[in-house]
Amino acid sequence: MNLEKIMNDLEKKHPGEMEYLQAVREVLESLEEVVNQNPQFEAKGIIERIVEPDRVLTFKVPWVDDNGKVHVNLGYRVQFNNAIGPYKGGLRFHPSVNLSILKFLGFEQIFKNSLTTLPMGGGKGGSDFDPKGKSDAEIMRFCQSFMLELWRIIGPETDVPAGDIGVGGKEIGYMFGMYKKLTMEHVGVLTGKGRNWGGSLIRPEATGFGAVYFAQEMLATKGLDFNGRNVAVSGFGNVAWGAIAKVTELGGKVLTISGPDGYIYDPDGISGEKIDYLLELRASNQDIVKPYSLEFQNAQFVAGKRPWEVKCDVALPCATQNELGKADAENLINNGVICVAEGANMPSTPEAVEVFKHHKILFGPGKAVNAGGVATSGLEMSQNALKYNWSREEVDAKLHEIMRNIHASCVKYGTQEDGYIDYVKGANIAGFLKVANAMIDQGVI
Ligand code: NDP
Numbered sequence: 001m002n003l004e005k006i007m008n009d010l011e012k013k014h015p016g017e018m019e020y021l022q023a024v025r026e027v028l029e030s031l032e033e034v035v036n037q038n039p040q041f042e043a044k045g046i047i048e049r050i051v052e053p054d055r056v057l058t059f060k061v062p063w064v065d066d067n068g069k070v071h072v073n074l075g076y077r078v079q080f081n082n083a084i085g086p087y088k089g090g091l092r093f094h095p096s097v098n099l100s101i102l103k104f105l106g107f108e109q110i111f112k113n114s115l116t117t118l119p120m121g122g123g124k125g126g127s128d129f130d131p132k133g134k135s136d137a138e139i140m141r142f143c144q145s146f147m148l149e150l151w152r153i154i155g156p157e158t159d160v161p162a163g164d165i166g167v168g169g170k171e172i173g174y175m176f177g178m179y180k181k182l183t184m185e186h187v188g189v190l191t192g193k194g195r196n197w198g199g200s201l202i203r204p205e206a207t208g209f210g211a212v213y214f215a216q217e218m219l220a221t222k223g224l225d226f227n228g229r230n231v232a233v234s235g236f237g238n239v240a241w242g243a244i245a246k247v248t249e250l251g252g253k254v255l256t257i258s259g260p261d262g263y264i265y266d267p268d269g270i271s272g273e274k275i276d277y278l279l280e281l282r283a284s285n286q287d288i289v290k291p292y293s294l295e296f297q298n299a300q301f302v303a304g305k306r307p308w309e310v311k312c313d314v315a316l317p318c319a320t321q322n323e324l325g326k327a328d329a330e331n332l333i334n335n336g337v338i339c340v341a342e343g344a345n346m347p348s349t350p351e352a353v354e355v356f357k358h359h360k361i362l363f364g365p366g367k368a369v370n371a372g373g374v375a376t377s378g379l380e381m382s383q384n385a386l387k388y389n390w391s392r393e394e395v396d397a398k399l400h401e402i403m404r405n406i407h408a409s410c411v412k413y414g415t416q417e418d419g420y421i422d423y424v425k426g427a428n429i430a431g432f433l434k435v436a437n438a439m440i441d442q443g444v445i
């Protein structure tokens, strides 16, 4: 495989799509060996076909605010690859959303979903709508307008969206309501639904729980565990919340959370009622973490900084892409970090990943570590199809088993001659092989 030629061609076709090109390069670098050893992949144009989405829908989303003012946002759905199952992946509402970000997320989702062992293809969507400071009624009107376009191309066997940044249970509810009204069908077209109308137990916690289950497996390869460990977490959203709850349950101490305004350092550890407070903070729609320091004694707010300067054993970046750069990685290493597991999608820059690999610490990439969210979405789809609900314990046990299997796949394909586990390489190869072979079976389409 001529990696540089493929990347040059892509850069020409999609100039300026920085995040998308970054994600593709990382995957292709990992695949070089496997593609060179398997000439059928090149002969069938697998790489050229897998890096381009099957289709992209963009649309305008007009809506009216509480004062009667009209706003127009952009809406997108990137249907990337459905070789192993219906397109599946979240919707992100954040002002930074653009096509490059959604293509990076949709591309990553192909491999992540393949790793889960469940039959799900890859997709992603969203809007540049900013939920910050919006009233409930405004969010509802926006979600309804968004679904007035999106409904045409989704369906329980076609494309099943879910949440991501800025999209949680509330937004899924408003979108589901509009879909149901338009189609007159109460079906599993979205995941992350409310518990009384098709949602799965554990889905809200799943990404964070899964990330910690995966990190547990990583630590176990060195005979270590979470008990008594200091943990730095970034973000304060859905993923951060679930991860903090599970780390605490396993005897670890979470020292930090972060938001766009800075980070919180809580030397007493974020546990008990403080974890519930995170839900309140997020639901306030204000997008700041500072109020935490006013609520709890001893907690300090550090304005405008990231939590990676805090001494910790384990780091769990759970906010957003490229939030942990080279200098942050060096800080973590100098402070003795042993494990970095990505709860968010692509939070570490390529330079930061290089630093982690160079120092041979345990480093788990998002597509493996955070796959528990979409895996539990897959379990929600199964329950919807069965018209049945599994108990909390049943879903949690399945999630745990899936995370153990993903870890085993990474070890199988990522273990180097010296015994170092390259989780990036392992996850990319394991995720790729299943999809690539399915694409070969199904012909050039
Ligand atoms: P939430 O909206 O619940 O929280 C996102 C967090 O990241 C918030 O703290 C948010 O603050 C912060 N954030 C978002 N964008 C930026 C930005 N541009 N700069 C700085 N901070 C930012 O989202 P989730 O917890 O669901 O998602 C967090 C990460 O996990 C994302 O990378 C997402 O793709 C990934 N993920 C989510 C899954 C899920 O099931 N929800 C599954 C797998 C991965 P603010 O909004 O104030 O900017």
Ligand code: 2IT
Pocket (backbone or CB within 6 Å): 088, 089, 090, 091, 112, 160, 161, 162, 163, 164, 165, 191, 345, 370, 371, 373, 374, 375, 377
């Ligand atoms: O990035 C992700 O995997 C998600 N936001 C969850 C996707 C899903 O379909 O549950």
